[in-house]
Amino acid sequence: MARYIGSVCRLxxxxxxxxxxxxxxxxxxxxxxDRRSYPPGQHGQxxxxxxxxxxxxxxxxxxxKRMYGLSEKQFRLFFKRADQQKGITGTNLLIALETRLDxxxxxxxxxNSRTQGRHFVRHSHFLVxxxxxxxxxxxxxxxxxxxxxxxxxxxxxxSDALEAVxxxxxxxxxxxxxxxxxxxxxxxxxxxxxxxPIQEQLIVExxxx
Numbered sequence: 044m045a046r047y048i049g050s051v052c053r054l055x056x057x058x059x060x061x062x063x064x065x066x067x068x069x070x071x072x073x074x075x076x077d078r079r080s081y082p083p084g085q086h087g088q089x090x091x092x093x094x095x096x097x098x099x100x101x102x103x104x105x106x107x108k109r110m111y112g113l114s115e116k117q118f119r120l121f122f123k124r125a126d127q128q129k130g131i132t133g134t135n136l137l138i139a140l141e142t143r144l145d146x147x148x149x150x151x152x153x154x155n156s157r158t159q160g161r162h163f164v165r166h167s168h169f170l171v172x173x174x175x176x177x178x179x180x181x182x183x184x185x186x187x188x189x190x191x192x193x194x195x196x197x198x199x200x201x202s203d204a205l206e207a208v209x210x211x212x213x214x215x216x217x218x219x220x221x222x223x224x225x226x227x228x229x230x231x232x233x234x235x236x237x238x239x240p241i242q243e244q245l246i247v248e249x250x251x252x
Contacts, residue, residue, distance in 0.1 A: 152208030
């Protein structure tokens with residue numbers, strides 16, 4: 044599977060939105076997007092031309108895909124599943140992405156970014172309902188309890204993330220017991236819980252062509 048290994052700050056600048064891909068650094072004055080909030084490249088500061096409807100839809104898809112750190116194949120698979128479910132396809136898609144295990148451990152505050160969450164999940168640092176979980180794309184359910192493994196509780200990166208979680212907060216659909224290194228999925232998220240500026244209908248229109 045192709046994996047992006049370039050500067051993630053370029054992705055934020057390309058999408059003209061802070062995607063919070065570098066964790067706590069994105070909240071500091073070192074954030075590259077705050078210092079250079081124009082597209083990357085030699086002609087990044089030139090005047091922006093008119094974008095077609097297709098271009099707008101494509102940029103929205105790229106933004107969400109990059110936000111959650113997925114490949115094109117993975118993202119298309121999530122969309123296909125969302126389209127087959129009952130309800131609104133765009134909302135189904137966002138809820139599925141939000142309930143991925145790598146995203147949930149980030150939202151709870153165990154890690155500083157989704158990338159770090161993916162890495163920690165793959166290395167089996169978390170338990171879901173007391174059982175080892177090492178698949179980042181696994182979807183959590185209402186009532187699931189995520190805890191940090193006993194052997195992983197002294198990892199400095201995790202301690203730093205828990206200290207920084209105050210800055211971004213924990214979503215209402217999740218609960219964090221900081222002292223016990225325990226998180227609970229109180230309920231599945233609804234569209235109102237997703238506060239990032241996402242226009243999911245544009246993604247639906249793009250894939251419906």
